[in-house]
Amino acid sequence: MRPYSPRERGLRLADVAIRLDGRTLIEIDRLIAPGDVLTVMGPSGSGKSTLFALIAGFLDPAFASEGRVFLDGEAIDEKRPERRSVGLLFQDALLFPHMSVGANLLFALKRDARGQAARRERAGAMLARVGLEGLFDRDPATLSGGQAARVALARTLLAEPRALLLDEPFSRLDAPLRTAMRELVFGLVRERAIPALLVTHDREDAEAAGGPLVELVPRRS
Amino acid sequence: MSPAPTGLRSVPWIVSSLLAAPVAVGLAGVILPAFGYLPALGGEAFTLDPFRDLAVQSGLLGSSLLSLATGLITTLVSVMAVALFLAAYAGSRPVRIARRALGPLLAIPHAAAAFGLAFLIAPSGLLVRLAAGPLGLERPPDLLIVGDPFGLAMMAGLIAKEVPFLLLVAFAAMPQADPERRTMLARSLGYGRMAAFLFTVWPAVYRQIRLPVLAVVAFASSVVDVALILGPSVPPTLAVRLLEWMGDPDLSKRFLASAGALLQLAVTAAALIVWIWLERAGGAIRERLANHGRRLSRDGALRAGASLPVVLAGLSLVLGLFMLVLWSFSGFWSFPDPLPPSLSLSTWTRALPRVEDPLVTTALVAALSGLIALGAVILMLETHRQATPRMAGSRPVLPALIAGLLYLPLIVPQIAFVFGLQILVVASGAEPSLWLLVAVHLVFVAPYVALALVGPWFALEPRYEVVAASLGHGRLDALLRVRVPLLLAPILTSFAIGFAVSVGQYLPTVLIGAGRLTTITTEAVALASGGNRRVIGVYALLQTIIPALVFLVASLLPGLAFRSRRGMEGA
Numbered sequence: 060m061r062p063y064s065p066r067e068r069g070l071r072l073a074d075v076a077i078r079l080d081g082r083t084l085i086e087i088d089r090l091i092a093p094g095d096v097l098t099v100m101g102p103s104g105s106g107k108s109t110l111f112a113l114i115a116g117f118l119d120p121a122f123a124s125e126g127r128v129f130l131d132g133e134a135i136d137e138k139r140p141e142r143r144s145v146g147l148l149f150q151d152a153l154l155f156p157h158m159s160v161g162a163n164l165l166f167a168l169k170r171d172a173r174g175q176a177a178r179r180e181r182a183g184a185m186l187a188r189v190g191l192e193g194l195f196d197r198d199p200a201t202l203s204g205g206q207a208a209r210v211a212l213a214r215t216l217l218a219e220p221r222a223l224l225l226d227e228p229f230s231r232l233d234a235p236l237r238t239a240m241r242e243l244v245f246g247l248v249r250e251r252a253i254p255a256l257l258v259t260h261d262r263e264d265a266e267a268a269g270g271p272l273v274e275l276v277p278r279r280s
Numbered sequence: 281m282s283p284a285p286t287g288l289r290s291v292p293w294i295v296s297s298l299l300a301a302p303v304a305v306g307l308a309g310v311i312l313p314a315f316g317y318l319p320a321l322g323g324e325a326f327t328l329d330p331f332r333d334l335a336v337q338s339g340l341l342g343s344s345l346l347s348l349a350t351g352l353i354t355t356l357v358s359v360m361a362v363a364l365f366l367a368a369y370a371g372s373r374p375v376r377i378a379r380r381a382l383g384p385l386l387a388i389p390h391a392a393a394a395f396g397l398a399f400l401i402a403p404s405g406l407l408v409r410l411a412a413g414p415l416g417l418e419r420p421p422d423l424l425i426v427g428d429p430f431g432l433a434m435m436a437g438l439i440a441k442e443v444p445f446l447l448l449v450a451f452a453a454m455p456q457a458d459p460e461r462r463t464m465l466a467r468s469l470g471y472g473r474m475a476a477f478l479f480t481v482w483p484a485v486y487r488q489i490r491l492p493v494l495a496v497v498a499f500a501s502s503v504v505d506v507a508l509i510l511g512p513s514v515p516p517t518l519a520v521r522l523l524e525w526m527g528d529p530d531l532s533k534r535f536l537a538s539a540g541a542l543l544q545l546a547v548t549a550a551a552l553i554v555w556i557w558l559e560r561a562g563g564a565i566r567e568r569l570a571n572h573g574r575r576l577s578r579d580g581a582l583r584a585g586a587s588l589p590v591v592l593a594g595l596s597l598v599l600g601l602f603m604l605v606l607w608s609f610s611g612f613w614s615f616p617d618p619l620p621p622s623l624s625l626s627t628w629t630r631a632l633p634r635v636e637d638p639l640v641t642t643a644l645v646a647a648l649s650g651l652i653a654l655g656a657v658i659l660m661l662e663t664h665r666q667a668t669p670r671m672a673g674s675r676p677v678l679p680a681l682i683a684g685l686l687y688l689p690l691i692v693p694q695i696a697f698v699f700g701l702q703i704l705v706v707a708s709g710a711e712p713s714l715w716l717l718v719a720v721h722l723v724f725v726a727p728y729v730a731l732a733l734v735g736p737w738f739a740l741e742p743r744y745e746v747v748a749a750s751l752g753h754g755r756l757d758a759l760l761r762v763r764v765p766l767l768l769a770p771i772l773t774s775f776a777i778g779f780a781v782s783v784g785q786y787l788p789t790v791l792i793g794a795g796r797l798t799t800i801t802t803e804a805v806a807l808a809s810g811g812n813r814r815v816i817g818v819y820a821l822l823q824t825i826i827p828a829l830v831f832l833v834a835s836l837l838p839g840l841a842f843r844s845r846r847g848m849e850g851a
Contacts, residue, residue, distance in 0.1 A: 117746055120668075140749035141758075147750040153743055156847025157765045166761070167751040200847035218751040 067132045068093050070114075070222040070254040075126035077109050077118070084122075085110050085275060091222075093252035096245060096268035100259060101275030107258040111226050114256065115147055116140030130222050130254075146220030146253075148228040148244075152207035154199035160186070160210055161195035167217040185213045189243060205236040212244060216251070223248060223255040229264055241267040291663035292678070295656050296685035302701060302723045303688050307545075309700025313538035320707040321531050330539035337536075339515035344547050346431050347518040351501025351551035354435050356558070358442040359486075359493060361589035362450055366485070367477040368579075368586035370459050378590065379451060383835065385444040385597050386777065387827040389784035391805050392820040394437040394509040396600020399607060399813065401433065402426045404615050406603055412616030420615050427512050434511040436596070438500050443593040446492065452735050453488035457481045474583060475576035479566065490559075491683065492731065494552060495690035501551040502544055502693030505786035505801070509808045518544050519695045526699055526791065534703065541696045548693045601824065608817030627814040635800060635822060642799040643826060644714065645789075646782035649721040653729040653778045654771065656722075660686075660730070661737045662759060675738045686730055689723045694787050702791040712794045720788045725778040732774035736767055766848075768841060772834035780827035800826070 070091040077085045084106030091097045101107050112118045114128055117140060128136040135143045154163050164182035172178045183195055189209040199207060208228070215223070228244065229237045245268060248255045257268050265272050312318060316327035334340065369375045388396075400406050404420035411417070426433045459481045466476035486493075507517045515521070522544060525537035569576075607613075608627055610620030665676050678686070689697075701720065710716065740763065748758035764771065789802050804819035842848035 115746065115750060117749075139754070140746070141752050141754050143750075144752075145750060147747060149743060149747075151743070153741070153747050155744065155762060155766070157768075157842055157845055159844075166748075166753075169752065198845050198847070200845065214751070220750070 067129070068254075069095070069131070070256065071129040072114075073127045073129060075110070075113065075128065076124065077106060077113060078123045078125075079109075079121065087273060088126075089271075089273070091254040091256060091270075093254050094249045096225075096248060096255045096257050096270040098257045098259060098265040098268050098270060098272045099275060100262070100265055100272060102260065106275060108226065111224055111256075111258055114143075114222075115145055115224055116143055144219070144221040146215040146218060146223045148211060148215055148223070148225045150227045150230045152199075152204075152211040154202075154207055154210055154214070156199060158199070159195070160191075160197045160199055160202070163199065163210065163214050164195075164217055167214045169217075169219060182213075182217060185217050186210070188247075189213045204232060205240065208232060208236075208240055209243070212240075212247070216247060220253060223253050225255060225257040225259075227259050227261070227264075228257075230259070230261065238267075245269070288663040288667040291667075292660045292682050295660040296682045299656070299723060299726050300685040300688045302720070303692050303697050305704065306697030306700035307692070309702075309704040310538040310541040310696060311700075313535050313703060314542050316535060318534065318538075318703065318707070321534055323535060330535040333536045334539040334543065337521075340518075340543075343515045343518040343521055344543065346512070346515070347501050347544070347547050348551050348554075350431050350435055350438070350503075350507075350517065351497045351499075351548065352554055352558075354438040354442060354500035355493060355497045355555060357435070357439050357589065358446055358496060361439070361443050361593065362446045363478065363482055363486075364474075364582075364586040365447075365590040366450060366454075367474040367482065368583040370454070370463065370477055370481070374587055378447060378594075381594060382444055382448055382451075383773075383831050384828060385594065386448060387780050387824065387831045388441070388597055388601065389780070389801060389823050389827070390437075390441050390503070391505045391509060391784070391786060391801055392604065392824045393441050393597055393600060394434075394506045395804070395808075395816055395820040396602075396604050397433070397437045397440060397596055398426045398510060399603035399817075400596060400600055401436075406599070406618065409616045409618045417616055426510055429512045429514070431507075431511055431517070434507055434517075435500075437506050437510045438503065439589075440593040440596045440600075441506075442496050442500070443590055444597075446489065446496065447590070449489045449492045449731065450485055452732075453485045454481075456488065457484035470575045470577060472575060472577035472579040474579045474586070475574070479570050483563070483566070491687050491690075494555065495687065495727075497551050497555045498548050498691050498693055501548045502695050504695060505805045508805055518547060519693070522695055522699070523787070523790070526702070537699060538703070541699050544693050545696045548696075552691070601821075604817045604820045604824075606817070607813045608821055610814060610817075627818055631815055631818045635803065635819070638798045638800045638803050639822065639826070641714070641717075641797055642783055642801070642823075645717050645721055645799065646779045646826070646830075648714075648718045649725045649782045650729070650775050650778035652718070653722055653726040654733075654775050656726055657730045657733055657774070658737075658771075661734060662763075665738065666755065677738070678734060687727050690727050694724070698788045698791050702794070705792065712792060712796050714797065717789065717792055717797055720792045721782045721785055724785060724788065725781050728781045729774045729778040732777045733770060736770035740766060765841075769835075769838040772837055773831075776827070776831045776834040779830045783823065783827045 072087050072089050074088050075085070076083060087110065089097060099107055099110060109118060109122055113124055116138065118124060127134055130144065135145070154160070155166065158166060161179070161182060164185060165178055168178055168182055172181050186192060186195060189212055191206060191209055194206070199210065202210065225244070229240055232240055241264065257264060259265060313323060314330050316323045316325060316329055365378070366375065398405070403423050403425055408417070408420060459477070462480040463473070463476040466480045467473065471479065502519045504519045504523055507520045511517055511520065518540070522537055522540045525533045525540060606620060609623045609625070611622035611624045613620035664678060668676050698720065705716065744762050744766065745758045748762045753761070784801060786801050786805050789797070789799050793802065800819060800823045804816065804823050807816045807819060838848065
């Protein structure tokens with residue numbers, strides 16, 4: 060295992076390997092610095108989503124994993140998913156359909172923002188930041204695909220994640236929307252200095268992310 | 281890598297074992313007295329005398345065969361009715377109509393459905409009254425239609441209730457069988473519409489509804505309330521005779537009843553074995569037909585008739601209910617008037633003060649057993665789900681052994697083990713109490729609640745909770761604020777089903793309530809022999825209205841709670 064500094068910033072995947080029935084799906088050893096985006100590319104079945112699940116804390120016990128995951132110098136791989144401070148964005152917005160847009164955001168906002176008015180203001184400000192001012196009381200089912208994706212982004216960021224995992228978050232959007240959403244996401248990642256890992260099979264995503272690229276090749280043992 | 285919640289793993293086992301334990305305990309409670317051992321009643325030594333007593337009861341073979349045939353014929357007709365209906369109409373309007381009508385029909389308790397059918401088909405019932413004019417009948421014909429020696433009326437009553445139940449479980453199983461694409465593929469190969477469904481979709485549906493089907497076999501072969509209302513009396517079914525012995529003031533009859541309970545167990549086991557053999561035979565025939573490549577594409581005539589059994593079952597329930605309403609409000613109503621010449625409230629005003637206590641007991645026991653069952657089932661499903669995290673795409677399933685334990689009380693005949701429980705309660709000197717009644721109802725309510733909730737519970741998009749966790753919310757928080765609200769509609773529906781199951785329980789209430797705790801159901805069935813149709817109408821209607829109200833609230837509440845959330849429609 061590589062030496063690491065407890066004061067190191069960013070998301071470190073230290074000699075991480077994921078195996079299934081003795082077959083190695085992924086081997087990766089990387090540091091993602093704050094504000095950087097590491098892109099992982101590969102065809103379906105190459106294990107991209109297992110890497111995602113491992114970091115977020117949802118790896119199916121059928122998979123065997125090695126190595127460690129450090130976030131800002133702290134090992135997070137033994138922690139419960141809700142204590143990892145790792146934000147997720149999927150290709151579906153997955154807004155909770157039983158809550159309004161605003162309730163979705165308030166659900167994400169940390170407890171340290173106290174008082175109804177203060178909480179609402181914080182959530183409203185984030186909504187404005189993603190360009191959706193005034194949609195606080197809307198029903199998520201009435202949003203367009205692009206709007207829903209932006210609300211999902213705002214929701215993820217309101218929880219103040221210290222790392223971000225992006226699972227093909229642009230693949231469901233039309234081409235013009237996709238460009239705008241990429242700019243918004245990567246801009247916010249840089250602005251807030253969050254290390255991000257992007258899983259995709261779209262080369263344009265990787266180019267827009269501008270960071271290093273890891274290509275996965277499905278291997279046979 | 282994330283902390284494995286190993287403690288969770290044992291919870292489903294504990295819950296399902298607790299729910300199945302009364303079956304084992306109850307069976308022990310009949311096995312010992314069946315062999316003469318019951319110190320509380322003076323049986324100190326093991327002996328085969330109870331079985332010798334049993335063997336010399338007249339007409340025992342007839343009663344046993346009647347029970348066996350009722351179990352098999354009821355199930356065979358019900359399953360075939362459902363299969364034909366779905367084969368003919370899957371994906372089209374009649375199926376959508378049936379889906380809508382299902383909830384209210386399920387709320388009708390067995391006893392009320394049986395009374396309704398009796399009012400329709402009896403010699404002085406609606407059908408004969410309608411025919412009386414053209415045929416010139418002055419008096420009801422002297423025919424033994426209700427209570428016929430072959431139990432045909434009883435089987436008809438059971439089929440009318442089991443068809444909606446099997447339709448419900450079949451509807452729940454359909455999506456996993458991928459019906460649209462499979463039938464499209466088979467039809468493109470030249471198969472007729474019904475053949476396409478029966479060859480490619482039905483086997484997958486049947487595999488999933490097999491447990492409920494076996495429960496129907498067990499139930500119909502040992503049912504008491506429907507048999508008391510519609511069944512023959514010389515000889516009655518085995519279960520009815522058992523109930524007579526169990527309630528006999530001569531306590532030594534309990535030994536005979538225990539031996540009889542074991543005979544009932546054997547009869548139901550035989551029915552299940554024959555059914556499993558029938559399943560194999562049916563599968564082999566289907567396979568042969570398919571292997572021979574018979575396209576069966578000219579199915580127009582069959583298709584037209586395929587809805588008949590389901591329509592008849594639905595009609596008999598609806599018309600039966602209508603007859604209950606008519607009788608309960610009728611004044612003097614003589615044969616052959618098809619409608620009562622005058623209506624009055626007098627039956628209701630006389631009956632209502634008398635049923636207050638049974639009504640309160642009914643609602644209380646149903647609400648408590650439904651709520652406790654819901655809690656236990658959610659605990660079991662959620663701990664199982666959390667202990668076995670899966671990748672998106674593959675759904676968790678309950679291990680076969682847990683499912684077996686959970687549904688055991690539906691496969692073992694009620695009368696066999698609830699009687700054993702009653703003997704143990706009596707032997708232990710406990711008094712019949714509300715909580716005891718709740719506990720016994722729970723044994724039968726929980727499997728139905730689980731049956732209704734397991735599908736939606738495991739089908740919910742798992743990434744909602746992944747998102748909740750990534751936003752810093754723990755498991756309990758995610759359960760209460762994401763999963764439960766998203767599943768509010770199926771949760772309330774399964775509670776309503778549990779509530780209705782409890783309201784409909786006759787035998788456990790009679791045996792454990794021991795006459796001191798009565799519900800509207802035990803009161804209604806007790807009226808069967810008296811034959812006062814007006815009073816029966818009131819009681820059977822009350823028995824239907826209570827669960828129907830709960831179904832109504834359960835179906836309206838999610839819409840009200842999420843009235844401004846389009847994404848929750850149809851959830």
